[in-house]
Each structure stands twice: as C-alpha cells, then as structure tokens.
Amino acid sequence: MTAPLVLGIESSCDETGVGVVRGHELLADAIASSVDEHARFGGVVPEVASRAHLEALVPAAHRALSAAGVSLGQVDAIAVTAGPGLAGALLVGVSAAKAYALALGKPLYGVNHLAAHIAVDQLEHGPLPVPSVALLVSGGHSSLLLVRDLAGGVTPLGSTIDDAAGEAYDKVARLLGLPFPGGPPIDKAARDGDPAFVAFPRGKYRDGTADFSFSGLKTAVARWIEARQACGLAVPVADVAASFQEAVADVLTRKAVDACRAHGVDHLVISGGVAANSRLRALAALRCEKAGIRLRVPRPGLCTDNGAMVAALGADLVAAGVPPSPAGFAADSGLPVTRVHVS
Amino acid sequence: MLILAFDTATPAVTVALHDGSRVVAREAAVDARRHGELLAPAISSVLAAAGAAPAELTLVAVGTGPGPYTGLRVGLITARALGDALGIAVDGICTLDVIAAEAVSQAGGREFIVATDARRREVYWARYKASGERIGDPQVSSPALVPAGHPVAGEGPWLHAGLASAGEPIGPRYPSASALAGIAAERAAAGLAPAPPAPLYLRRPDAAEPRRPKRVTP
Ligand SMILES: [Zn+2]
Numbered sequence: 362m363t364a365p366l367v368l369g370i371e372s373s374c375d376e377t378g379v380g381v382v383r384g385h386e387l388l389a390d391a392i393a394s395s396v397d398e399h400a401r402f403g404g405v406v407p408e409v410a411s412r413a414h415l416e417a418l419v420p421a422a423h424r425a426l427s428a429a430g431v432s433l434g435q436v437d438a439i440a441v442t443a444g445p446g447l448a449g450a451l452l453v454g455v456s457a458a459k460a461y462a463l464a465l466g467k468p469l470y471g472v473n474h475l476a477a478h479i480a481v482d483q484l485e486h487g488p489l490p491v492p493s494v495a496l497l498v499s500g501g502h503s504s505l506l507l508v509r510d511l512a513g514g515v516t517p518l519g520s521t522i523d524d525a526a527g528e529a530y531d532k533v534a535r536l537l538g539l540p541f542p543g544g545p546p547i548d549k550a551a552r553d554g555d556p557a558f559v560a561f562p563r564g565k566y567r568d569g570t571a572d573f574s575f576s577g578l579k580t581a582v583a584r585w586i587e588a589r590q591a592c593g594l595a596v597p598v599a600d601v602a603a604s605f606q607e608a609v610a611d612v613l614t615r616k617a618v619d620a621c622r623a624h625g626v627d628h629l630v631i632s633g634g635v636a637a638n639s640r641l642r643a644l645a646a647l648r649c650e651k652a653g654i655r656l657r658v659p660r661p662g663l664c665t666d667n668g669a670m671v672a673a674l675g676a677d678l679v680a681a682g683v684p685p686s687p688a689g690f691a692a693d694s695g696l697p698v699t700r701v702h703v704s
Numbered sequence: 705m706l707i708l709a710f711d712t713a714t715p716a717v718t719v720a721l722h723d724g725s726r727v728v729a730r731e732a733a734v735d736a737r738r739h740g741e742l743l744a745p746a747i748s749s750v751l752a753a754a755g756a757a758p759a760e761l762t763l764v765a766v767g768t769g770p771g772p773y774t775g776l777r778v779g780l781i782t783a784r785a786l787g788d789a790l791g792i793a794v795d796g797i798c799t800l801d802v803i804a805a806e807a808v809s810q811a812g813g814r815e816f817i818v819a820t821d822a823r824r825r826e827v828y829w830a831r832y833k834a835s836g837e838r839i840g841d842p843q844v845s846s847p848a849l850v851p852a853g854h855p856v857a858g859e860g861p862w863l864h865a866g867l868a869s870a871g872e873p874i875g876p877r878y879p880s881a882s883a884l885a886g887i888a889a890e891r892a893a894a895g896l897a898p899a900p901p902a903p904l905y906l907r908r909p910d911a912a913e914p915r916r917p918k919r920v921t922p
Binding site: 401402403404406408409411412414415418419422423433448449452453455456457458459460461463464465466532535536580583584587588591688689690691692 | 738739740741742743744745747748758773774777778780781782783784785786788789790903905909910911912913914917919920921
C-alpha cells in the first residue's frame with residue numbers, strides 16, 4: 362500500500378498555508394502571508410488576517426497542487442488546523458476544508474496546530490522516535506511536550522505562564538525600534554552584538570518546572586533601555602538584541618534538556634516560528650550534544666506556520682487508522698494540545 | 705441544471721437545491737454562532753434529500769452579505785472551494801436582495817427597506833422599489849439614519865424599536881436560500897455572467913496603530 366496523499370490547510374494566524382504530502386514525503390508547500398498588512402499595527406489584527414485567508418486560500422491550494430503535480434481528485438484525505446488559533450481565521454480554513462472534503466467525498470481530519478508543528482519534522486528527518494520531548498516556541502505558544510505517540514498522545518509538561526517567546530521578541534523589537542515581527546530583525550541585529558553585554562534575567566530558570574516566563578525579561582529590557590536613555594546615552598541595539606536573545610535561548614534550551622533528562626528521553630524536537638532563530642538552534646545543538654540528546658529541528662521554512670505540517674499530521678492519522686472528524690466539527694480557538702485531532 | 709444555494713450573512717444558515725425550475729430540497733437553521741458547524745452538514749443533507757451527488761451540481765449561488773464578517777466568510781469560502789473542487793461557476797448575490805425578493809409581495813406595491821443586523825447598534829440596509837429593484841448601494845449606519853416611512857424587511861425592526869416604528873415591519877426576517885436559488889436560476893436563464901463571490905464588508909477592519917511603548921521605570 363502506498364502512503365496516503367494528504368492535502369493540509371492552515372489558517373490559524375496570519376499565514377494561509379496549503380501543503381501536499383505523501384506519507385512523510387513533502388510534495389508541495391504553498392504559503393501566502395498577510396504579515397506585511399499587520400506590520401504597521403505592531404501585531405496580528407484578526408480581522409485583517411481573516412479577510413486575507415478568504416482571498417488567499419483557493420489560489421494557495423492551486424499552487425500547492427500544481428507544484429505537487431497532482432489533481433484534487435487524487436487526494437486521499439484532507440487535513441485542516443482545527444485549533445488553537447484565532448477563531449475567525451481558523452473558521453476560513455475549516456470551512457474550505459469541509460467544502461473540499463464534501464465535493465470530493467474524501468475523509469476530513471481537523472487537527473491540532475501544535476501537534477502539527479511537531480509532525481512536520483518528519484518530512485525532513487523521517488519518522489519521529491518515541492518517546493520524544495518537543496519544544497514549541499512561536500508568537501502564540503511556548504510549551505514543552507512529551508510525545509509518546511503523535512497520532513494518539515501528547516502530554517504537556519509545561520508552558521509559558523505569561524508571554525509566548527515570540528511575543529517577547531515582538532515587544533523587545535518595538536523597544537529597539539525594529540519592525541514587526543520581531544524575530545528576524547532581532548536575530549539579524551544580534552549577529553553584531555555581544556550576548557554578555559547585559560545579563561538580563563532568566564525567568565523561572567531554576568524553579569524545577571517545565572514552565573517559562575518571558576514577561577519579566579521584556580520589562581527588564583525596557584528598564585535597561587530607559588535607564589540608558591535617562592543618562593543621555595545611545596542604546597546599543599546589537600548588544601541589547603544579542604543579550605536578550607541569549608537570555609531567551611538559554612532558558613528555552615536549558616528547560617528542554619532538563620525535560621529530556623527528567624523523562625529519560627533522548628530525542629528533542631524544536632519547532633514553531635521561534636525555532637527559526639539562529640541562536641536558539643545553535644545553543645540547542647551545543648547543549649543536546651553535551652547531554653547525549655539527538656536534536657531534530659526542521660528547516661526554518663517548515664518551523665513557521667504552513668500547510669505541510671497539517672498534511673504531515675493528517676498522514677500520520679490516516680496511517681494510524683484514526684477515524685475522520687465529523688462534518689459538523691467546530692473550529693476551536695482554545696483546542697488543548699492533548700486533543701491531537703477533533704473526533 | 706442543478707443549483708446549490710446558501711447564505712450565511714445573517715444568523716440564519718439557509719441552504720437550498722434548485723433544479724432550474726423549482727426548489728427540490730431545502731434546510732435552514734438560525735444560530736449566529738454555529739455557521740461553520742451547520743453549513744457543510746446542511747449541504748450534504750439537501751443533496752441527500754434530492755438523491756444528488758456533488759458532481760451533479762452545475763452552479764453554486766452564495767449570499768455576499770453585507771453581514772457580520774465571520775459568518776459571511778463561512779459561506780463565501782465554502783462556495784469558492786466547492787466551485788473550485790467541482791469546476792463549476794459561483795454566482796455571488798447581495799444578501800439584502802435575497803430578502804427583498806421575498807419582501808416584495810408583502811410591501812403592498814410600496815417602496816421598502818431591507819435592514820439586517822450589523823452589530824455595534826448599526827444596521828446594514830438598502831432601499832428597494834416596489835418591484836424589488838434595489839435603489840443604490842447597500843449601506844451601514846445607525847438605524848436612525850435609515851429613511852423613515854417605508855415598510856422594513858429583515859431582522860432590523862426586530863432588533864431596533866426605532867426601525868419598527870419608523871415603518872411597518874414586514875417579512876421575511878432572514879434570507880432564504882430558496883429565494884437566492886430562484887434569483888440565480890433567473891440570472892442563469894437570462895444568460896447573465898455569474899457575479900464574483902466577493903464579500904460586502906462595508907467597514908474597514910478595526911485596528912489601531914500602536915502608540916509608543918509605555919514607560920516601565922517608575
Ligand atoms: Zn504555529
């Protein structure tokens with residue numbers, strides 16, 4: 362039996378993604394982003410994102426199918442992000458997926474966005490060994506998960522108690538006069554900076570939990586900049602960016618490695634938009650090597666939101682013989698990570 | 705000819721199947737929060753009731769609003785994806801016109817208004833000739849700015865006492881996909897090209913540009 366051909370649709374935030382996979386083989390990944398429309402607002406505006414999804418979705422599906430060299434009729438199943446995410450944005454993808462499934466008479470899987478972020482790594486590095494620990498970091502979520510069986514069981518170990526890591530990047534970028542989203546410009550500025558220039562606080566660093574806190578860090582950066590300005594001194598953007606980034610990467614990688622040790626797990630997956638950050642990737646590689654942990658990080662283009670990740674998880678669900686979601690399922694903006702798919 | 709018609713621009717989710725001469729199946733529910741859950745099963749159900757397969761459809765007709773955006777988009781993306789998957793055209797028709805088509809018979813030969821809920825204490829509305837022909841573009845405004853003295857169809861007079869007293873409330877309260885399908889069938893029979901299924905938002909998205917970051921030093 363050949364692996365299932367799955368079309369995946371993602372619309373939980375500001376990226377409209379449609380991907381096509383055959384099992385764990387990536388055939389196409391079409392993305393349309395509304396990020397430029399949100400930039401001047403300093404954050405994603407839900408209504409702007411939803412309007413963009415409506416216009417971008419069908420064209421993205423066309424691009425994905427043509428890049429994959431397959432027709433809609435050949436697709437075995439359709440997968441779509443059911444949550445978590447922005448309610449109005451999710452609803453566009455879910456409604457489109459239901460319509461495609463209905464028109465084609467194909468099974469439909471409403472899947473968990475966070476689990477899809479983990480599943481996507483398999484498109485690059487093959488089947489995920491279990492158990493694994495997954496660190497998911499983006500503008501919307503920062504969590505550590507124990508993965509026993511991707512299609513059936515993901516256990517939350519800890520998550521941020523305030524801001525997501527990506528949110529901290531966005532806020533610090535604003536303080537430094539850098540554009541939204543903050544991840545790429547801070548990463549770029551940090552390249553010429555000294556990561557030891559300021560010893561910013563590492564929230565919850567040694568508290569023994571798998572939880573994170575980035576709100577204090579963001580405030581510490583703001584205070585430091587204000588104090589500097591109060592003395593009439595220029596703000597060394599590269600050094601502050603590097604020091605801030607070091608604090609984030611330090612606490613994320615330390616907690617991830619600790620979680621692996623605590624659960625006797627020797628595989629760590631890092632995914633989500635912040636996993637595209639160069640310092641996080643480098644420090645994680647260093648610490649995992651020291652700890653004897655095999656690190657898996659998808660290439661940056663697959664770390665950010667995309668349709669291929671949804672298709673990848675859909676393919677796992679089909680392969681595991683999981684029954685499709687009912688046609689009347691609801692998009693769920695607060696879908697818990699323990700629900701890998703909507704049944 | 706087999707036309708699938710639906711509208712989700714009001715609290716109603718209404719679906720009908722039309723064979724070119726009459727409605728052969730229909731389904732409707734009113735639940736402003738569950739458009740995304742109700743629409744696809746309702747489409748399956750009207751197809752099943754008529755013993756028709758999706759591949760037999762020849763046209764999709766969809767209400768383009770104006771209406772609260774989230775529900776409106778459910779109908780529009782569903783129509784676009786169905787049209788895409790089945791390789792058939794999608795005809796977009798103003799939701800107020802759909803209500804007007806059924807209100808004509810109750811307006812008693814008078815000009816009338818169709819007004820629907822725009823939330824935020826406003827209504828979407830348009831004025832119609834006694835024949836059902838729309839006068840001008842659909843508007844969004846406070847109910848007080850709707851011309852008084854005309855019969856009013858749609859949910860507007862149910863929600864705003866001022867609208868009800870300014871003119872006599874008439875039916876229908878919500879659009880029906882049967883009327884929508886009827887309009888689409890007439891348009892197709894007249895050889896008119898399908899109109900794009902583009903949303904009538906009438907408002908810009910709410911979004912404010914950020915102020916400077918707040919100071920954190922006391
Ligand atoms: Zn994400």
